[in-house]
Amino acid sequence: MSEQNQNIQLAEESLGKQTTTLNLGPTHPATHGIFENILEIDGERVLSAKQTVGYIHRAFEKIAERRPYYQVTPLTDRLNYCSAPINNMGWHMTIEKLLGLKLPKRVEYMRVLVMELARITDHLICNSVVAVDTGALTGFTYVFQWRELVYEIYEEICGSRLTTNIGRVGGFERNFSEAAWRKINEFIEGFPKVMNEFETLLTRNRIFMDRCIGAGPISAERALNYGFTGPNLRAAGVDYDVRVSEPYSSYEDFDFKIPTGTTGDVYDRYLVRNLEIWESLSIVKQAVAKIAQIEKEDPSQKDVFYAKESDKYHLPAKQDVYTKMEALIYHFKMVMGEIDVLPGEVYHAVEGGNGELGFYLISDGGRCAYRLHFRRPCFIYYQAFPEIIKDGLLSDAIIALSSLNVIAGELDA
Amino acid sequence: MALTNEIIKNRLNEKFGEQLTEWEEQYGLLTCTMPAAANLKVLQFLYDDEQLRFRFMTDLAGVHYPDRKGEELCVVYHLHNMADGIRIRLKTYVPVAKPDVFTATQLFAAANWMERETYDFYGINFVGHPDLRRILNVDEMDYFPMRKEYALEDPTRTDKDDEMFGRGGTIV
Numbered sequence: 266m267s268e269q270n271q272n273i274q275l276a277e278e279s280l281g282k283q284t285t286t287l288n289l290g291p292t293h294p295a296t297h298g299i300f301e302n303i304l305e306i307d308g309e310r311v312l313s314a315k316q317t318v319g320y321i322h323r324a325f326e327k328i329a330e331r332r333p334y335y336q337v338t339p340l341t342d343r344l345n346y347c348s349a350p351i352n353n354m355g356w357h358m359t360i361e362k363l364l365g366l367k368l369p370k371r372v373e374y375m376r377v378l379v380m381e382l383a384r385i386t387d388h389l390i391c392n393s394v395v396a397v398d399t400g401a402l403t404g405f406t407y408v409f410q411w412r413e414l415v416y417e418i419y420e421e422i423c424g425s426r427l428t429t430n431i432g433r434v435g436g437f438e439r440n441f442s443e444a445a446w447r448k449i450n451e452f453i454e455g456f457p458k459v460m461n462e463f464e465t466l467l468t469r470n471r472i473f474m475d476r477c478i479g480a481g482p483i484s485a486e487r488a489l490n491y492g493f494t495g496p497n498l499r500a501a502g503v504d505y506d507v508r509v510s511e512p513y514s515s516y517e518d519f520d521f522k523i524p525t526g527t528t529g530d531v532y533d534r535y536l537v538r539n540l541e542i543w544e545s546l547s548i549v550k551q552a553v554a555k556i557a558q559i560e561k562e563d564p565s566q567k568d569v570f571y572a573k574e575s576d577k578y579h580l581p582a583k584q585d586v587y588t589k590m591e592a593l594i595y596h597f598k599m600v601m602g603e604i605d606v607l608p609g610e611v612y613h614a615v616e617g618g619n620g621e622l623g624f625y626l627i628s629d630g631g632r633c634a635y636r637l638h639f640r641r642p643c644f645i646y647y648q649a650f651p652e653i654i655k656d657g658l659l660s661d662a663i664i665a666l667s668s669l670n671v672i673a674g675e676l677d678a
Numbered sequence: 679m680a681l682t683n684e685i686i687k688n689r690l691n692e693k694f695g696e697q698l699t700e701w702e703e704q705y706g707l708l709t710c711t712m713p714a715a716a717n718l719k720v721l722q723f724l725y726d727d728e729q730l731r732f733r734f735m736t737d738l739a740g741v742h743y744p745d746r747k748g749e750e751l752c753v754v755y756h757l758h759n760m761a762d763g764i765r766i767r768l769k770t771y772v773p774v775a776k777p778d779v780f781t782a783t784q785l786f787a788a789a790n791w792m793e794r795e796t797y798d799f800y801g802i803n804f805v806g807h808p809d810l811r812r813i814l815n816v817d818e819m820d821y822f823p824m825r826k827e828y829a830l831e832d833p834t835r836t837d838k839d840d841e842m843f844g845r846g847g848t849i850v
Contacts, residue, residue: 640756
């Protein structure tokens with residue numbers, strides 16, 4: 266026994282101190298991703314935290330400097346992989362802005378539809394995970410069936426589910442299929458019931474409220490100073506939303522509210538996300554109605570799924586590649602990255618699941634970006650984590666982390 | 679009266695005069711270059727001025743231009759005035775031999791990690807930064823990987839010769 270005792274070597278500085286150093290992560294089951302936090306705790310109270318980031322850094326910005334533009338799209342998938350279509354389309358819109366492309370209304374509404382579905386799934390994951398971390402596993406199982414349906418919709422549109430690589434510069438790779446429309450309608454009809462059930466389970470649940478109210482708060486002023494955007498900023502009471510302040514993809518045609526909170530705590534973040542899910546659902550409905558209206562007025566619009574002027578940047582249909590010379594040449598040129606883009610500098614932001622997702626692109630006129638910088642909302646607001654959890658309980662730190670919706674892929678790029 | 683690029687430009691010119699150069703308005707976003715020695719003064723002025731109120735730091739990024747001798751590295755700030763819904767882009771160039779830029783962490787807490795990231799990838803030294811360490815790369819790394827001299831693929835490779843596709847040699 267005494268021999269064993271002698272083999273334990275405690276660090277000099279830890280002998281005298283009264284607090285405990287706790288390594289939370291890198292792969293802690295309660296942190297849902299590769300997050301390492303070195304906490305200094307006194308009993309259950311968090312005194313300080315030190316984050317380590319970069320565990321899944323994949324050098325996307327460097328890789329993007331060597332790849333033609335359409336090959337960057339799959340990289341953006343892997344930023345916030347809970348709402349990959351928003352990233353893909355944000356990137357496509359950046360190039361379209363650089364090229365000065367104007368898209369047909371139908372295409373823009375189709376994009377809005379897909380992006381809002383993505384926002385719903387993103388918020389669903391976040392909120393159900395908050396519930397799981399407070400000990401309520403049931404809600405999670407309800408809503409994930411509907412997330413699955415959204416993934417099936419992506420599958421009908423682009424062929425993949427999580428990392429979607431959806432759409433092309435100038436629109437979509439193909440028109441929405443019958444099955445896609447059927448599933449979209451199925452979602453619109455069936456989802457509200459489940460969402461209501463989910464809210465009934467949690468929103469006024471005494472235990473859930475006691476856990477969440479007052480946990481991990483941040484004031485509007487601090488949130489702005491820390492560069493918060495998205496639901497986390499809105500929960501603190503600032504009604505900033507890129508969809509409204511700088512509408513892209515015809516968001517100005519839609520009618521929706523920006524929910525805000527007051528205290529910026531876990532409960533407010535949860536409420537804001539839930540309300541946003543309802544707003545997104547309403548936008549999806551509006552988009553379906555608007556597309557139907559366009560098709561009613563002009564049936565030829567039914568086949569419009571990309572901007573004709575984007576032909577040079579839009580992969581031709583596969584059957585054309587096999588049968589037509591022109592299409593084959595364009596396909597080859599595009600895939601080999603022979604299509605040059607104009608020189609210029611552009612910043613384009615979209616409202617991602619977590620906030621303002623920005624693309625800062627410098628093109629020198631070559632086939633790939635001279636410099637591409639992703640403004641990743643997670644990376645910027647995760648800085649505030651120690652301040653948010655300070656003086657709270659360890660269990661509050663866990664739900665604060667999940668309610669901030671820090672996604673490892675976006676954090677580390 | 680809503681804030682426009684014209685007003686911002688005049689206001690900045692009044693205050694800083696010749697110090698701000700290379701005015702541009704690509705895609706509607708007002709851009710100018712400020713000297714590295716005055717970057718904090720400009721940011722502070724944009725923050726404090728009651729009319730301009732650029733109080734949100736959207737983005738901070740580094741860029742490497744190996745051909746601009748004596749000012750190879752560039753720091754790009756994107757600031758946002760949320761009340762008026764207008765953005766501005768500011769750049770400052772520093773030589774790669776002595777890449778010193780004043781930190782903006784006193785003004786924006788958000789700048790902390792963004793500056794660390796820029797240091798990590800470009801080696802820009804943010805003077806006065808409270809904790810200027812590498813953030814995404816390993817601590818032991820002894821170079822700054824986003825600089826253009828580090829080609830993404832091994833330039834000695836012959837099996838992927840770009841000349842085959844009319845691009846004239848390896849692109850660095």
